[in-house]
Amino acid sequence: xxxxxxxxxxxxxxxxxxxxxxxxxxxxxxxxxxxxxxxxxxxxxxxxxxxxxxxxxxxxxxxxxxxxxxxxxxxxxxxxxxxxxxxxxxxxxxxxxxxxxxxxxxxxxxxxxxxxxxxxxxxxxxxxxxxxx
Amino acid sequence: xxxxxxxxxxxxxxxxxxxxxxxxxxxxxxxxxxxxxxxxxxxxxxxxxxxxxxxxxxxxxxxxxxxxxxxxxxxxxxxxxxxxxxxxxxxxxxxxxxxxxxxxxxxxxxxxxxxxxxxxxxxxxxxxxxxxxx
Amino acid sequence: xxxxxxxxxxxxxxxxxxxxxxxxxxxxxxxxxxxxxxxxxxxxxxxxxxxxxxxxxxxxxxxxxxxxxxxxxxxxxxxxxxxxxxxxxxxxxxxxxxxxxxxxxxxxxxxxxxxxxxxxxxxxxxxxxxxxxxxxxxxxxxxxxxxxxxxxxxxxxxxxxxxxxxxxxxxxxxxxxxxxxxxxxxxxxxxxxxxxxxxxxxxxxxxxxxxxxxxxxxxxxxxxxxxxxxxxxxxxxxxxxxxxxxxxxxxxxxxxxxxxxxxxxxxxxxxxxxxxxxxxxxxxxxxx
Numbered sequence: 001x002x003x004x005x006x007x008x009x010x011x012x013x014x015x016x017x018x019x020x021x022x023x024x025x026x027x028x029x030x031x032x033x034x035x036x037x038x039x040x041x042x043x044x045x046x047x048x049x050x051x052x053x054x055x056x057x058x059x060x061x062x063x064x065x066x067x068x069x070x071x072x073x074x075x076x077x078x079x080x081x082x083x084x085x086x087x088x089x090x091x092x093x094x095x096x097x098x099x100x101x102x103x104x105x106x107x108x109x110x111x112x113x114x115x116x117x118x119x120x121x122x123x124x125x126x127x128x129x130x131x132x133x
Numbered sequence: 134x135x136x137x138x139x140x141x142x143x144x145x146x147x148x149x150x151x152x153x154x155x156x157x158x159x160x161x162x163x164x165x166x167x168x169x170x171x172x173x174x175x176x177x178x179x180x181x182x183x184x185x186x187x188x189x190x191x192x193x194x195x196x197x198x199x200x201x202x203x204x205x206x207x208x209x210x211x212x213x214x215x216x217x218x219x220x221x222x223x224x225x226x227x228x229x230x231x232x233x234x235x236x237x238x239x240x241x242x243x244x245x246x247x248x249x250x251x252x253x254x255x256x257x258x259x260x261x262x263x264x265x266x267x
Numbered sequence: 268x269x270x271x272x273x274x275x276x277x278x279x280x281x282x283x284x285x286x287x288x289x290x291x292x293x294x295x296x297x298x299x300x301x302x303x304x305x306x307x308x309x310x311x312x313x314x315x316x317x318x319x320x321x322x323x324x325x326x327x328x329x330x331x332x333x334x335x336x337x338x339x340x341x342x343x344x345x346x347x348x349x350x351x352x353x354x355x356x357x358x359x360x361x362x363x364x365x366x367x368x369x370x371x372x373x374x375x376x377x378x379x380x381x382x383x384x385x386x387x388x389x390x391x392x393x394x395x396x397x398x399x400x401x402x403x404x405x406x407x408x409x410x411x412x413x414x415x416x417x418x419x420x421x422x423x424x425x426x427x428x429x430x431x432x433x434x435x436x437x438x439x440x441x442x443x444x445x446x447x448x449x450x451x452x453x454x455x456x457x458x459x460x461x462x463x464x465x466x467x468x469x470x471x472x473x474x475x476x477x478x479x480x481x482x483x484x485x486x487x488x489x490x491x492x493x494x495x496x497x498x499x500x501x502x503x504x505x506x507x508x509x510x511x512x513x514x515x516x517x518x519x520x521x522x523x524x525x526x527x528x529x530x531x532x533x534x535x536x537x538x539x540x541x542x543x544x545x546x547x548x549x550x551x552x553x554x555x
Contacts, residue, residue, distance in 0.1 A: 055174075111497070202367070
């Protein structure tokens with residue numbers, strides 16, 4: 001079985017996880033483990049999970065997102081889920097999985113701004129943390 | 134095309150992805166629209182996963198329905214697993230006999246237009262879902 | 268002649284003659300009906316009789332179809348799924364088959380037909396033949412399709428998505444919200460948020476006469492789905508009667524941002540975006 005690893009990018013104090021295409025269960029488990037390890041290693045203050053490339057999120061994947069959020073919170077980092085597709089959002093809500101308590105943002109930029117304001121950064125601080133695209 | 138049936142077997146977790154892709158193709162042929170297509174694939178994903186977890190696998194039959202007045206996709210999931218003793222209970226939100234949130238069956242039911250389940254303890258379970266073009 | 272004596276005279280006709288007369292009458296009737304095809308099939312589905320109506324409808328001469336299997340009138344997909352035999356099985360089992368579908372004529376064109384198939388049995392109950400009555404309903408079908416298309420168009424048109432301001436969408440809903448339309452509204456709103464790259468949607472329901480539990484739940488789902496996409500959804504224009512109904516139904520709107528009017532909702536949306544509407548006229552400034 002060829003399962004690609006999902007890349008975890010470090011952006012200053014934040015981590016960016018971009019999930020694209022089809023997500024295998026094994027990949028999902030690996031991602032959870034690697035992400036919590038990386039949060040610990042890098043002292044990340046926030047995690048952005050970009051799901052804009054996912055066309056399907058079933059209850060397993062929905063739970064994975066919840067678990068990631070809960071785990072990172074215990075490790076003193078905030079998780080923001082960004083870029084969920086409309087059809088995926090409707091489907092999750094219809095299934096009864098509206099992921100309460102999880103922060104969401106429209107795109108990576110907005111998610112980043114949200115993390116900053118949650119962590120109490122003033123706009124002046126922003127410049128210091130800005131990273132090239 | 135009327136009643137093209139495709140038989141697939143589910144044996145391992147990687148089959149989930151191919152089931153999802155096949156269902157997508159059929160949903161697109163039936164012109165379900167993006168939202169209903171997403172719902173159907175998600176429901177299929179839930180039920181396929183259920184088969185893998187509880188019965189170790191099973192068979193999936195995807196059928197295109199093209200009655201002249203309405204199009205749709207019907208998917209049957211059949212396994213020879215332990216079966217469900219109390220279907221009413223299994224259809225309750227939050228119920229799960231194993232480690233999961235128990236959203237599989239009731240969640241899938243909410244995503245489709247028709248949902249039929251029959252099961253005999255010790256013999257297996259059969260779930261048939263249908264989604265019609267709106 | 269009284270009815271009584273007419274009946275007596277009818278009874279007086281020998282059975283043999285009666286059968287012949289009835290048969291003649293039937294053939295006269297069957298061939299007189301030119302917009303309906305009536306024909307008989309053998310128990311195996313092979314054509315046994317052909318009528319004038321059948322010839323007009325299907326375009327085949329009697330000689331071309333006699334003894335042939337009736338599946339020849341069906342579309343390829345129907346043939347592939349063995350639908351013709353399914354119809355016969357249904358007719359045999361339940362005493363009648365009724366259906367509608369596309370059929371292929373001799374020139375290859377398709378017509379939409381209403382079909383009734385009934386089994387004919389002898390005194391012992393053995394299957395002798397099937398009677399098939401087919402009526403062309405293509406016009407009716409086309410009219411229905413047109414109405415359906417218009418209904419869809421109306422739903423689409425009556426739910427405009429307005430780009431109110433940079434990043435702010437508005438959906439004024441006018442008219443009754445049923446389950447189908449609610450779904451359309453939700454999908455259009457969420458898709459609109461993506462297409463216009465907006466983060467806030469105002470759902471104005473001041474033009475909606477009544478809200479029942481199903482619709483209220485649908486509104487909540489829309490708000491939830493918008494939140495999952497990282498967007499805010501404000502519901503405006505909840506009229507007093509509707510507020511009362513919703514409270515009565517026990518709909519929990521505490522987690523939803525509601526505003527009395529579209530204007531208030533816009534103000535709220537602006538404040539979420541950290542913008543403000545300021546009266547910048549010199550008069551106003553002088554007053555300050």
